[in-house]
Amino acid sequence: WAQDCQVANIPVMQNFDKSRFAGKWYAVAKKDPVGLFLLDNVAATYVIDESGKMTANAYGRVIILNNWEMCANMFATFEDTPDPAKFKMTYWGAASYLQSGNDEHWVIDTDYDNYAIHYSCREVDMDGTCLDGYSFIFSRHPTGLRPEDQKIVTDKKKEICLLGKYRRVSHTGFC
Numbered sequence: 001w002a003q004d005c006q007v008a009n010i011p012v013m014q015n016f017d018k019s020r021f022a023g024k025w026y027a028v029a030k031k032d033p034v035g036l037f038l039l040d041n042v043a044a045t046y047v048i049d050e051s052g053k054m055t056a057n058a059y060g061r062v063i064i065l066n067n068w069e070m071c072a073n074m075f076a077t078f079e080d081t082p083d084p085a086k087f088k089m090t091y092w093g094a095a096s097y098l099q100s101g102n103d104e105h106w107v108i109d110t111d112y113d114n115y116a117i118h119y120s121c122r123e124v125d126m127d128g129t130c131l132d133g134y135s136f137i138f139s140r141h142p143t144g145l146r147p148e149d150q151k152i153v154t155d156k157k158k159e160i161c162l163l164g165k166y167r168r169v170s171h172t173g174f175c
């Protein structure tokens with residue numbers, strides 16, 4: 001097994017089941033993109049409707065206009081792709097001054113009940129590696145990852161070439 005940091009070759013969750021992924025996830029760690037937005041107290045809730053379409057809402061502490069601290073309420077819709085673990089995400093904020101845009105939304109790995117690894121590359125470099133992207137480590141538990149899931153998550157961080165790039169996301173009750 002050799003390290004391959006090509007975005008196109010990043011392994012994602014096999015046979016991803018979005019209905020099992022539904023519900024609330026707490027961010028426990030994050031690799032920031034350029035111009036980071038969500039700082040901490042981040043959680044996302046995914047919903048699958050009767051037709052199978054996935055949507056989500058998320059909240060998190062943000063600082064806008066350089067000094068105004070608030071909780072951002074964000075929404076997203078997801079477009080399916082041929083790979084069940086890869087989605088095209090369209091997102092926007094409850095308020096117009098919050099970020100909006102289109103991002104990739106990949107699920108790298110999850111056991112559905114405890115941990116999930118999210119990945120989004122925003123800009124692929126000339127050599128096929130990721131120039132700008134972000135990634136969340138999610139837990140079903142607000143207290144963080146269970147010790148037995150930590151090694152799995154560390155191994156996956158390595159596989160997606162982001163080991164050492166994450167910071168802890170704290171939950172202080174701000175949002």
Ligand code: ODT
Pocket residue numbers: 032033035036037038039044045056057058074075076091092099118134136
């Ligand atoms: O925080 C950043 O720097 C980048 C994050 C921008 C995307 C935030 C949009 C959230 C939209 C609603 C929730 C969907 C769940 C997405 C999963 C990962 C991002 C929170």
